Amino acid sequence: MDNTASIAIITGASRGMGRDAALRLAQRGVSSIITYHSRKDEADKVVSAIQEAGAQAVALQLDVSKAASFANFVDRVRTALAQMGAERFDYLVNNAGISSTASVADGTEAELDAQFAVHFKGPFLLTQILLPLMKDGGRIVNISSGLTRFTFPGRAIYGPMKAAVEALTRYMALELGPRGIAVNVVAPGAIATDFSNGVTRDNPEVNKALASRTALGRVGGPEDVGPVIASLLSDDFGWVNGQRIEVTGGMNV
16 A cells, blocks of 8 residues: 555646646645646646646556557556555546537548547446556546536537546446445636637637637636646545536636
């Protein structure tokens, strides 16, 4: 049994909400194993920022759409944990994602397969293969979207795929309960990041339109979502389980 500080694994944490969550956790003394798809330079910056906050960090490359690579990833996680003086980790955040602007009329089989691989199959199988390394009493946060409650044109694949993530979260909560592992899902609204080619962040008209539909009068930023993820991993939310937490500033209320 190790006596190290808590450790989180956060997928897609080289930027955006994943990055902010990792930094918030570091402020709480939680170390992280973060994954990145292709931007090692950005991931290295996050590692440095976590270390500057006083926690440990390791960045590992991972494509969550490639389930065949997960066994090798687990081997690399074991090595990273050993570097941190640990054998197991405490928290898992299934954050990595890709956008889709497909409609019912123009959505393709290839796009359906890509969205399924990243948003459902990947988190399902990655969680499954990591469970033997996860401590009993740990916590998992999956990432969904406000688009499971309200609809926008061109989200006919993305929104329903995230709805599947919410259903999966409830099943995880039920089945992992005997190990004391709580599982919740965070559903962000419009967030000003580079997601969807940065349309919410960089297009003033889109930004204004989305802000007008939000009770708090603006779109969100990674700094609005990261603290929620970090909080759900804390003991303060220890009795919250199987829940969908929407983080939209009151969008379409």
